[in-house]
Amino acid sequence: MDLSTAYDALGADLQATLSLWLIVLGGLIVIVWDAFRERDALIPVFAGLILVGAIVWDLFQLTAEPATAFYGLIRTGGFAAFVNLLLEVSALCTIVLSVPYLKRIGKDYAEVYGLVLFAVSGMMLLGAANNLVTIFVGLETMSICLYIMAGLVREDEGGIESALKYFLLGAFSTGFFLYGIALLFGSTGSMYLAEIGHAASTSTSAMYWSGVGLLLVGFLFKVSAVPFHMWTPDVYQGAPTTLTGFMSTASKAAAFASLILVLFYAVPYEKWTLAVAVIATITMVLGNLVALSQRNVKRMLAYSSIAHAGYVLVGIVAGSAEGYAGALYYLLVYTLMNIGAFGVLALMEWDNESGRTQSLDSLAGMGYTRPFIGVAMGVFMFSLSGFPPFGGFLGKYAVFAPAIKAGYTWLVVVGVIASMVSAYYYLRVLYVLWMKDSTDPAAMSNDKRVALTVPASSTAVIGFCAVLLLVFGVYPEFLQMAVDFFSPSAVSIAP
Amino acid sequence: MEIPVDWYLALSAILFLLGVIGVLFRRNVIIILMSIELMLNAVNISLVALSQATGDVSGQILVFFVMSVAAAEAAVGLAIVIAIFRNKLSVDVNDFNLFKH
Amino acid sequence: MTPQFLFFCLAIVAITAALGMLIARSPVSSALWLILNLFCVAGLYLTMNAQFLAVVQVLVYAGAIMVLFLFVIMLLNVAALPSVRDIDWRLGVGFVLGVALLAQLSYAIASSTDLMPAEVSLESTVATGSVEVVAKELFTRFAMPLEMIGVLLLAATIGAVLLARRVSPK
Numbered sequence: 001m002d003l004s005t006a007y008d009a010l011g012a013d014l015q016a017t018l019s020l021w022l023i024v025l026g027g028l029i030v031i032v033w034d035a036f037r038e039r040d041a042l043i044p045v046f047a048g049l050i051l052v053g054a055i056v057w058d059l060f061q062l063t064a065e066p067a068t069a070f071y072g073l074i075r076t077g078g079f080a081a082f083v084n085l086l087l088e089v090s091a092l093c094t095i096v097l098s099v100p101y102l103k104r105i106g107k108d109y110a111e112v113y114g115l116v117l118f119a120v121s122g123m124m125l126l127g128a129a130n131n132l133v134t135i136f137v138g139l140e141t142m143s144i145c146l147y148i149m150a151g152l153v154r155e156d157e158g159g160i161e162s163a164l165k166y167f168l169l170g171a172f173s174t175g176f177f178l179y180g181i182a183l184l185f186g187s188t189g190s191m192y193l194a195e196i197g198h199a200a201s202t203s204t205s206a207m208y209w210s211g212v213g214l215l216l217v218g219f220l221f222k223v224s225a226v227p228f229h230m231w232t233p234d235v236y237q238g239a240p241t242t243l244t245g246f247m248s249t250a251s252k253a254a255a256f257a258s259l260i261l262v263l264f265y266a267v268p269y270e271k272w273t274l275a276v277a278v279i280a281t282i283t284m285v286l287g288n289l290v291a292l293s294q295r296n297v298k299r300m301l302a303y304s305s306i307a308h309a310g311y312v313l314v315g316i317v318a319g320s321a322e323g324y325a326g327a328l329y330y331l332l333v334y335t336l337m338n339i340g341a342f343g344v345l346a347l348m349e350w351d352n353e354s355g356r357t358q359s360l361d362s363l364a365g366m367g368y369t370r371p372f373i374g375v376a377m378g379v380f381m382f383s384l385s386g387f388p389p390f391g392g393f394l395g396k397y398a399v400f401a402p403a404i405k406a407g408y409t410w411l412v413v414v415g416v417i418a419s420m421v422s423a424y425y426y427l428r429v430l431y432v433l434w435m436k437d438s439t440d441p442a443a444m445s446n447d448k449r450v451a452l453t454v455p456a457s458s459t460a461v462i463g464f465c466a467v468l469l470l471v472f473g474v475y476p477e478f479l480q481m482a483v484d485f486f487s488p489s490a491v492s493i494a495p
Numbered sequence: 496m497e498i499p500v501d502w503y504l505a506l507s508a509i510l511f512l513l514g515v516i517g518v519l520f521r522r523n524v525i526i527i528l529m530s531i532e533l534m535l536n537a538v539n540i541s542l543v544a545l546s547q548a549t550g551d552v553s554g555q556i557l558v559f560f561v562m563s564v565a566a567a568e569a570a571v572g573l574a575i576v577i578a579i580f581r582n583k584l585s586v587d588v589n590d591f592n593l594f595k596h
Numbered sequence: 597m598t599p600q601f602l603f604f605c606l607a608i609v610a611i612t613a614a615l616g617m618l619i620a621r622s623p624v625s626s627a628l629w630l631i632l633n634l635f636c637v638a639g640l641y642l643t644m645n646a647q648f649l650a651v652v653q654v655l656v657y658a659g660a661i662m663v664l665f666l667f668v669i670m671l672l673n674v675a676a677l678p679s680v681r682d683i684d685w686r687l688g689v690g691f692v693l694g695v696a697l698l699a700q701l702s703y704a705i706a707s708s709t710d711l712m713p714a715e716v717s718l719e720s721t722v723a724t725g726s727v728e729v730v731a732k733e734l735f736t737r738f739a740m741p742l743e744m745i746g747v748l749l750l751a752a753t754i755g756a757v758l759l760a761r762r763v764s765p766k
Contacts, residue, residue, distance in 0.1 A: 003732075003735075003736065006736040007736075010736070010739055010740070024743075024744075024747055027747070028750075031750070031754060070737075070739070070740040071737045071738075073737075073738070073740055073741065074740065109758060111754050111755075114751075114754065115751060115754070115755065118748075118750070118751040119751075121744070121747060122744070122747070122748070125741075125744055131553075132557070133553060133556060133557050133560065133738065134740075134741055136557065136560065136561075136564075137560055137741040137744050137745060138744070140564045140567070140568075140748060141744055141747060141748040141751065144564075144567055144568070144571055144751055144752050144755065145751050145755070147571055147575070147755070148571060148751070148752075148754075148758060148759060151575055151578065152758075160578050160579050160582065160759075161579065163575055163759075164524070164576070164579060167568075167571065167572055167575055168518075168524070168527060168528075168531075168572075171528075171531045171568050171572065172518050172531060174531075174535070174564075174568075175511070175514065175515075175531060175534035175535055175538065178535060178538045178561060179511060179538050179541070181542075181557070182507075182541040182542045182545065182554075183541075185542065185545055185546075185549075185553075185554055186504070186545040186548075186549075189549040190551065190553075191551075191553045191554075497599070498599050498600055498603050498643060502603060503640070506610065506611070509611060510610065510611065510614055510633075511697075512697060513615065513618060514614070516618060517617065517618050520618075521618070523623055525623045525626075525627075525665065525668065525669060525672075526617070526626050528665070529617060529626055529627065529630050529665065530618075532657075532661065533614055533617065533630065533633065536633070536634065536637055536657070539637070539649075540637060540640060543641055543644055543646050544644060546646075547644050547645065547646065552729055552733045553733070553738070555648075555649055555730055556734055556738050558649055559652065559730070560742075562652060563656075563745045563748070563749060564745075564748065565656075565657070565661060566656055566660060566661055566749070566752075567748055567749055567751075567752035568752075569661045569664055569665065570664065570752050570753065570755075570756040571752050571755050571756055573664060573665070573668045573756075574755065574756035574757075574759040574760040575759055576668065576672070577668065577671070577672070577759075578759050578760055580672050
């Protein structure tokens with residue numbers, strides 16, 4: 001291979017993945033900027049503008065033909081653009097919500113915005129990866145940034161300890177993931193997903209299946225499916241609230257997108273579905289049941305996010321283009337719901353001392369004193385539990401319908417029962433928010449309440465998420481669009 | 496003259512297992528981190544052996560990346576350990592039970 | 597000295613060193629055992645004709661990572677902590693997991709021979725293990741992940757500083 005032609009080819013591919021490079025460059029500029037002018041108020045604005053630019057670029061890429069870039073290492077086109085958009089929107093909302101929140105808790109390091117941008121670039125690499133090497137690099141870039149974010153609140157001892165737990169278990173699972181990659185590489189002789197799938201379609205060895213199993217362990221850890229979920233509640237509770245929203249949405253979306261690509265291209269369909277269906281079942285059941293007994297709202301949302309990973313897995317089990325599109329659509333809706341819910345929690349945390357503990361009682365009577373927050377939280381909670389006029393309902397429909405079509409009726413029955421159970425703890429939040437009088441007399445006195453001033457930027461983001469959820473819930477056309485655009489990119493298997 | 500690939504894979508499996516045992520049974524955070532390094536290192540032996548056997552260099556490229564990741568993980572992990580040590584003056588994982596239920 | 601004999605020597609020392617790391621009481625001796633293991637693995641890379649990786653192994657692992665470990669151990673001054681203390685549920689889980697993993701891996705390895713050449717021959721490996729071949733692949737086909745590894749290392753550096761620095765009182 002002549003080097004000059006190789007670099008011409010690489011240069012030509014830069015354009016197709018422009019949003020990735022824009023975000024990497026933005027992150028680098030943020031780091032250098034912060035080195036010269038520490039905690040400059042313009043840094044988050046700049047990071048946000050970079051993300052807006054990337055969003056605009058990826059909107060135009062939605063209709064692009066599916067292709068691969070950089071010697072087939074990364075996928076471009078509709079699927080990749082959709083995943084990228086999801087990640088960028090999540091990161092943008094997080095940055096806007098984080099600015100006042102981090103300032104409030106005294107952790108307004110500008111490096112955080114650089115780390116968010118770097119994490120997004122790793123996720124974009126992971127979500128569009130077409131090669132095991134890229135999957136590994138993307139996954140690790142994302143994970144390292146998340147370990148750091150989880151440990152950001154240091155005086156609060158819980159934060160750094162949950163970061164240690166996250167780090168140790170994450171690095172441990174990386175070992176298994178890597179072993180899986182090695183076994184897949186050894187049994188098929190290639191790192192490219194499509195070539196692995198091609199080799200596997202003729203003959204599969206025990207080494208191949210061990211590799212797939214170990215790879216699945218790594219993925220299921222990242223999406224916090226049940227046997228590998230132990231880290232989730234502690235980490236979500238210990239991390240800064242707005243960054244918890246980012247972790248619970250963007251990292252899951254990227255890992256699920258990559259899981260879909262791996263299962264779709266590299267593994268023959270019939271063999272893995274039952275195992276994933278069993279994992280989806282226990283994930284939905286256990287996540288929802290444990291969430292019932294939680295008194296801490298943040299911890300409850302962590303268990304609920306475990307349960308939601310189970311719903312997404314149901315869509316993946318279906319194994320059809322509709323199933324995968326449904327899983328992606330669910331991730332989109334879930335991102336909006338969870339970013340919004342954690343954004344509201346972050347606002348409440350400011351309010352008073354009992355707000356810091358994030359216990360359910362600290363929300364008592366908040367609906368009347370802060371009607372906007374109360375109404376928005378209502379939208380998110382109804383949507384999370386899957387009531388009809390909101391996006392969450394259509395999301396559940398999008399993952400359950402293809403599973404029924406694929407013959408997994410029992411799985412869908414379990415899913416529906418589990419989400420009925422979940423309604424109890426979601427609606428309990430609303431009950432406390434609107435129906436219950438605050439038991440803490442100090443919290444009701446005016447001088448304490450003054451502390452809560454909702455910044456316009458947070459209002460805008462929470463309002464945006466709530467309105468979008470209503471729009472997605474009322475117009476099913478968007479779901480159809482997701483299915484339509486996934487199908488063509490699914491059929492073209494070009495390594 | 497030649498060494499079978501299986502020997503390397505077997506050695507790699509044994510070392511990986513020792514690393515897993517270290518993570519599960521040692522209590523000292525720093526030794527757990529070292530065990531994780533041992534696991535990654537064990538996989539690297541497999542990757543190089545398989546890469547040489549199949550004649551595909553990408554296995555060795557991945558080993559190169561794994562080494563970078565191991566360095567990054569060591570840096571972040573030890574930074575977290577130092578931060579905790581400042582808080583609690585201990586590196587025994589049994590003491591880190593703030594969230595245990 | 598035949599290559600097989602060399603392999604066995606290195607393998608036995610590597611396993612012994614790993615065991616030594618596991619059962620050593622103090623973190624310092626654990627770290628020294630691990631360094632011995634890493635050197636053996638570098639030697640194993642040489643038996644596979646992967647000279648570039650052997651050099652990088654010594655430089656990165658033994659030269660950088662383990663020095664960092666030793667440095668932190670000295671800094672924290674935790675000379676001797678008790679090794680395996682109370683035996684709880686982890687023993688059972690670990691035992692089952694370990695046996696399952698060993699059985700599965702030995703089965704996987706035993707059944708793998710049909711898909712690839714059984715032996716690493718010197719003639720074929722010289723072509724793929726040299727610095728030229730690795731460098732060419734690294735800077736053309738894998739140039740993009742290489743750039744991202746740079747991002748990862750930068751993020752890790754910044755994060756390590758962010759986490760480990762003393763909080764200045766406001």
